[in-house]
Amino acid sequence: xxxxxxxxxxxxxxxxxxxxxxxxxxxxxxxxxxxxxxxxxxxxxxxxxxxxxxxxxxxxxxxxxxxxxxxxxxxxxxxxxxxxxxxxxxxxxxxxxxxxxxxxxxxxxxxxxxxxxxxxxxxxxxxxxxxxxxxxxxxxxxxxxxxxxxxxxxxxxxxxxxxxxxxxxxxxxxxxxxxxxxxxxxxxxxxxxxxxxxxxxxxxxxxxxxxxxxxxxxxxxxxxxxxxxx
Numbered sequence: 001x002x003x004x005x006x007x008x009x010x011x012x013x014x015x016x017x018x019x020x021x022x023x024x025x026x027x028x029x030x031x032x033x034x035x036x037x038x039x040x041x042x043x044x045x046x047x048x049x050x051x052x053x054x055x056x057x058x059x060x061x062x063x064x065x066x067x068x069x070x071x072x073x074x075x076x077x078x079x080x081x082x083x084x085x086x087x088x089x090x091x092x093x094x095x096x097x098x099x100x101x102x103x104x105x106x107x108x109x110x111x112x113x114x115x116x117x118x119x120x121x122x123x124x125x126x127x128x129x130x131x132x133x134x135x136x137x138x139x140x141x142x143x144x145x146x147x148x149x150x151x152x153x154x155x156x157x158x159x160x161x162x163x164x165x166x167x168x169x170x171x172x173x174x175x176x177x178x179x180x181x182x183x184x185x186x187x188x189x190x191x192x193x194x195x196x197x198x199x200x201x202x203x204x205x206x207x208x209x210x211x212x213x214x215x216x217x218x219x220x221x222x223x224x225x226x227x228x229x230x
Contacts, residue, residue: 033162036067037137037152044133045163046122049171051114053196055215056179057103060121061170064098064131065163074165076158077172089173092166100128101174110218119144139164186212
């Protein structure tokens with residue numbers, strides 16, 4: 001059954017005028033992640049983590065899953081708690097046909113801008129895959145072409161396809177591990193909690209103490225607004 005067939009079937013399940021319970025069930029049904037975008041080519045799902053952070057690298061992951069992969073819990077990493085993400089990371093790494101994680105540091109982010117750094121991190125992750133993909137599925141609406149491979153951008157793809165969701169889990173957990181590791185060097189920024197994201201406490205700490213060596217200098221912090229210069 002193709003993805004088109006699946007979506008057509010949902011329109012037949014609940015005809016117009018069906019009650020609220022049917023509508024709720026419909027929402028649950030279409031929220032289920034799909035195993036693949038197409039079933040002919042080897043797909044690698046890609047996603048990044050840390051694009052909106054004030055400090056630390058941007059991480060990206062690329063994941064190739066078996067076509068028959070299924071998991072009831074796997075979803076966009078932002079929809080899961082830390083315990084769930086760590087558990088899923090173990091399962092993803094055990095079941096994936098191939099996976100890789102890469103990072104681009106704050107200095108390179110400042111040099112080429114965060115958008116290009118996100119693309120670069122994805123390319124670096126794809127470079128490391130032990131199995132060459134034939135199609136790249138990317139979370140979001142933009143991507144810089146990787147070699148000669150075709151790609152498909154999917155808005156909110158980490159909530160639609162297993163491979164992108166898996167990549168989001170790996171990128172997020174590996175980046176969190178990195179930020180927790182360096183948090184003790186500069187406890188005033190509370191990275192163990194905020195992971196470098198622009199929380200109020202983090203921004204106030206930057207305004208009070210200035211930038212650390214890990215901060216992105218191209219990200220200007222003002223109170224209360226955060227402006228990104230790219």
